[in-house]
Amino acid sequence: MYSLTLQKPDGRQLILYSRRPIDPTLSAPAPGETIRANPHLRWHPLRGEWVTYASYRQGRTFMPPPEYNPLAITTDPQNPTELPAGDYDVAVFDNRFPSLTPLAHDAPPSIVDTLPATGKCEVVVFTQDPNTSLAALPLAHIDLLIQVWAERTRALGAQPDIQYVLPFENKGVEVGVTLHHPHGQIYAYPFVPPVPARMNAQERQYHERHGRSLLQDLIDAEIGSGERVLYLGEHALAWLPAWARYPYEVWVAPRRAVPYLYELPPAARQDLARALKTVLLKYDGLWQRSLPYLMAWFQAPTDGQAHPEAHLHAEFYPPYRTRDRLKFLAGTELAAGMFASDALPEDKARELQAVEVSID
Amino acid sequence: MYSLTLQKPDGRQLILYSRRPIDPTLSAPAPGETIRANPHLRWHPLRGEWVTYASYRQGRTFMPPPEYNPLAITTDPQNPTELPAGDYDVAVFDNRFPSLTPLAHDAPPSIVDTLPATGKCEVVVFTQDPNTSLAALPLAHIDLLIQVWAERTRALGAQPDIQYVLPFENKGVEVGVTLHHPHGQIYAYPFVPPVPARMNAQERQYHERHGRSLLQDLIDAEIGSGERVLYLGEHALAWLPAWARYPYEVWVAPRRAVPYLYELPPAARQDLARALKTVLLKYDGLWQRSLPYLMAWFQAPTDGQAHPEAHLHAEFYPPYRTRDRLKFLAGTELAAGMFASDALPEDKARELQAVEVSID
Known part of the structure; x- marks a missing residue:
């Protein structure tokens, strides 16, 4: 570069x-x-x-x-x-x-x-x-x-x-x-900020208790199940997490925990690019139109500490719950902070799994 | 009733x-x-x-x-x-x-x-x-x-x-x-749920430290300043908090802390109704059209404990930031949990203060 x-x-x-x-x-x-x-x-x-x-x-x-x-x-x-x-x-x-x-x-x-x-x-x-x-x-x-x-x-x-x-x-x-x-x-x-702080606290607690990365263990379980996986490469994967809050929420991550994007080995980074592109093409293929979303990359805090508990990943939040209906955040989501979904991640995963994409 | x-x-x-x-x-x-x-x-x-x-x-x-x-x-x-x-x-x-x-x-x-x-x-x-x-x-x-x-x-x-x-x-x-x-x-x-849990933790910490209700002290400060107050009755008030996250965010509360709606004395409840109606009429008067919003009533947890730290209040989140532009929640709000506002509560308070309403 x-x-x-x-x-x-x-x-x-x-x-x-x-x-x-x-x-x-x-x-x-x-x-x-x-x-x-x-x-x-x-x-x-x-x-x-x-x-x-x-x-x-x-x-x-x-x-x-x-x-x-x-x-x-x-x-x-x-x-x-x-x-x-x-x-x-x-x-x-x-x-x-x-x-x-x-x-x-x-x-x-x-x-x-x-x-x-x-x-x-x-x-x-x-x-x-x-x-x-x-x-x-x-x-x-x-x-x-x-x-x-x-x-x-x-x-x-x-x-x-x-x-x-x-x-x-x-x-x-x-x-x-x-x-x-x-x-x-x-x-x-x-x-x-509040959300990454909360996530990192959960990760630290798990790491202290189990000596392993929380998301690493969850990813291993997702791969073991396979039910919600959209892409599985040698170094990276994309999947609808079992705990998705948005109907078409997808996560993308390297299979091995690294806290920061700049710590990705080149092969993992290249596979992550492929996982990312796969998700984006599946999104646009779902209803044959460009799907809107929020994509965010979560890394460890840059506070000068070591973060063996942290596992870099991206989260995608598309605002649609069906082809023509938006998922609005309202009372329970915005005021209470509890998300209510009328879609099971397994069902939405099947929809996205069925979208065929090709990357050369 | x-x-x-x-x-x-x-x-x-x-x-x-x-x-x-x-x-x-x-x-x-x-x-x-x-x-x-x-x-x-x-x-x-x-x-x-x-x-x-x-x-x-x-x-x-x-x-x-x-x-x-x-x-x-x-x-x-x-x-x-x-x-x-x-x-x-x-x-x-x-x-x-x-x-x-x-x-x-x-x-x-x-x-x-x-x-x-x-x-x-x-x-x-x-x-x-x-x-x-x-x-x-x-x-x-x-x-x-x-x-x-x-x-x-x-x-x-x-x-x-x-x-x-x-x-x-x-x-x-x-x-x-x-x-x-x-x-x-x-x-x-x-x-x-997460948001009320977080709020209650902040309230408890403050109460343990100062022996007073956090929101009670904030309300006293808001009344002292007066800058953002929309309604001030004998028992209740409505105001844009200095810490508003939405441009037209308004809070409504009794002036004296009670943890639950059912603990409001009748006079406080009646004044709260007046504060509430004042806000709603000002909202609709702002642009001479019915203003959409999310309104939520925050009370203490119903966990069987005493909650001297809790102060019942309502929060209003209208989705507009100007007459014709919505405030979208995007990257920093939804992914990081930090709200970014391009409006000062003091400026928005002046707009709503200028809307005259009459209640008989």
Whole structure:
């Protein structure tokens, strides 16, 4: 993997990644005026969690025309986008309207505790082609993307104030995405957020008790059953977990526990790319249309500790429960935190198992 | 408050509530065939929480015509709804397709722990009028509804296997509701679900440290500031908390801590009804249209312990962040559990404070 790190006129960072050497004379454009982001955190005393507020996000003067795509390459220097023209595969840049930023300072006082919302929000542009999707990218391109996520996790996680790095993709208007150019985001948090904290606590407890990784044992049980497995390679698998909360929830993981993407051996990473592409093609094949989803990559906290208990994996949450009905999160899910599903993972696994896909 | 408890032909319970005596000869209809609900719980080992599966819910043969309203009163005995004709104000009956039911038995084995999904799911019909809303009901009717929630909390919470009772309302197609007859639900859980468990842990910790209720102190601070208060009565208030996660999130609570709805003194309950109606009218007045929301009532666990730390309150989560834009829950909210808001509660409070309402 080759990379080139650039700085935009407004100070934001842009990194280009490629399977080929990158022209070092490329420069980094930036659309519109400089945004002075200064989000802050407030403590939610009843839930015991931080909420971040970035109020400038609604009042922004930056109002692009509907056909304007800031993630396309710049073709007219008078109308710069976020990316330069040139030969590269993937790009990562600092979000122009971040919810978390190292520039945050002087949080306003409140009746609850407040802090500057430090951390970092990055945008990951998966490809220069605005009209494709992650599912359609070649395996080697997906493998490169995993390397990019890994590299960003390593770089962000190495910063002493970053405690957790979450690469994710929101895909589809049903999950609020209005920009269809294939892209994802990376949130780097100055604390371990509630869900990963909870997951890691469960993993640590299990590891202390049994000396093994919790997800490792669950994966071995899933492979042993086979009932919900969608892909089983030498090094990676994809499956609907027995404990799925969304009807078409799928997990993707290496078969052997590693805490971080950057600790994947190349063969495991390549097989993980194949598992990922298999899931994406099955999703789109299910109803012969592009299926929306939230995809998130869970790794260990980047707190400087060893994490033998942690097992890197991705979780996919598609918002549909049938071809034409959405799964809404309502009273029991949002207020109580208990998910109620009207689909058995075994039944949904059979549907997805029946979707044939081919990857060359 | 008067009530009449009936049993439906399929065994489900129906309770009618009224401000006037109820004709004891009323009988309880039931639409369609008997549903044999048998949901089960599976343990989510990574999140450390239960998920409930009620797979019969999708395969149900009960397919009413679009104009059929099961929450209307029965006018044609050949086409029974869930409710009889007669003089009463509010009705509560066992959900025909429950996610939790005392009839659950013999959970299927899995690679994770499973249990019968005991507990109870009830439907609360707010009024016989299918074309109104909670906001439009007279104050005395809303006060009666609070008494109904209180009575159901007491009755359900007294059962040894019920650990938590959550009355809630999902309102609007944006939160998945297709039946517009004003109604809510009550979930009675055989365990304390994750969010109330977390809230109660925070409250207990604070109470042990300071000898006072956490929310009581926060409410006193909110009243002291006044900046986010929407309604302040002698016994109850409504406000946008400084820690709001949704742009138009509003909380409603009695000013003095009580753990359960049924422990509210009548004057506090009546003022709470007024606070509630004020919020609902302000919501509908904001954009001169019926605002969708999730409303949930948080009480103490019904675990037989004393809960001096707990402070009953309702939380409202409207899904809109502006007049025409929804607040989607995506990567950081659903995967990490950290909410990112682009609105300050102080700004949204000013908008709602400016909406004038009158209640007689």
